[in-house]
Amino acid sequence: MGERPVTKAAAKREARICDILECAEKQFAQKGFHGAGISAIAADCNMSVGHLYHYFSSKDELIQAVVDMEMSRQQESVATFENLSPENMRVELMELMTEIFSTDQDPFRAVLNFEILAEAQRNPDVAVILQKHDKKMRDRFIAVLKHAGIDDPELRTELIFSLFSGLAAQALRHPEQEREALLETMKDVVLKILGENAAAGNCAVCSDAGKLTV
Numbered sequence: 001m002g003e004r005p006v007t008k009a010a011a012k013r014e015a016r017i018c019d020i021l022e023c024a025e026k027q028f029a030q031k032g033f034h035g036a037g038i039s040a041i042a043a044d045c046n047m048s049v050g051h052l053y054h055y056f057s058s059k060d061e062l063i064q065a066v067v068d069m070e071m072s073r074q075q076e077s078v079a080t081f082e083n084l085s086p087e088n089m090r091v092e093l094m095e096l097m098t099e100i101f102s103t104d105q106d107p108f109r110a111v112l113n114f115e116i117l118a119e120a121q122r123n124p125d126v127a128v129i130l131q132k133h134d135k136k137m138r139d140r141f142i143a144v145l146k147h148a149g150i151d152d153p154e155l156r157t158e159l160i161f162s163l164f165s166g167l168a169a170q171a172l173r174h175p176e177q178e179r180e181a182l183l184e185t186m187k188d189v190v191l192k193i194l195g196e197n198a199a200a201g202n203c204a205v206c207s208d209a210g211k212l213t214v
Contacts, residue, residue, distance in 0.1 A: 025066045029112040071133035078140045086148035110168035
């Protein structure tokens with residue numbers, strides 16, 4: 001049986017939910033999960049508090065939905081590396097690292113993720129969502145490294161994820177850092193983490209990945 005067509009009412013509801021989530025994540029990033037109020041989120045969406053509760057029954061439910069949306073967004077970023085050749089996979093990693101360094105002038109995404117990590121320490125429901133998505137991301141990236149013929153993919157995934165998770169934090173902690181020089185060094189580190197095959201293509205990969213604009 002084919003999928004049922006989406007009704008106009010269902011599409012409108014879905015679009016409204018997306019609007020609420022976008023407003024909520026902006027408020028949460030600016031004020032924190034506990035500092036942002038439902039009234040401010042509703043006002044940002046041009047709706048009443050009562051209308052917002054028609055879509056989300058509580059603030060906790062809204063927080064969990066925002067966390068799920070952000071983590072799903074991150075999980076989909078791993079799809080960029082799937083079904084690529086080993087060489088192109090390395091190039092994509094270098095480009096992703098460059099993009100992270102190039103867009104840190106707007107720390108919104110980093111701040112939201114720090115808030116998620118903090119909330120996961122307090123809220124077991126948020127911790128479950130975070131860990132569920134993290135496992136899926138790791139499993140998918142491990143499969144990418146296996147496809148590229150890289151040994152010890154579990155350990156190398158752990159190292160690469162740890163390195164990338166620290167990029168945004170370091171950009172906020174030390175905004176005056178010499179980013180271009182640091183970026184080039186970190187490219188070398190990532191390629192070494194990927195193993196001997198990566199080292200052989202080091203120069204080609206780094207030159208293809210482009211330069212950071214600061």
